[in-house]
């Protein structure tokens with residue numbers, strides 16, 4: 001199955017690395033929670049799928065329960 005994840009050539013791998021550097025943790029295009037913390041900075045945790053853009057800590061009890069109902 002390793003064939004499925006290999007790169008077709010060096011250029012392909014380079015393009016992947018450039019894209020990855022942009023969106024990896026700490027990168028300029030990385031998805032972050034961005035909730036304001038008590039220190040006044042932004043939360044840099046990764047948003048969870050159910051959190052509407054917020055991380056596990058800031059998504060609130062609704063997302064924590066893991067139910068996507070009414071809203």
Ligand SMILES: [Zn+2]
Nearest residue numbers: 033043055058
């Ligand atoms: Zn957060």
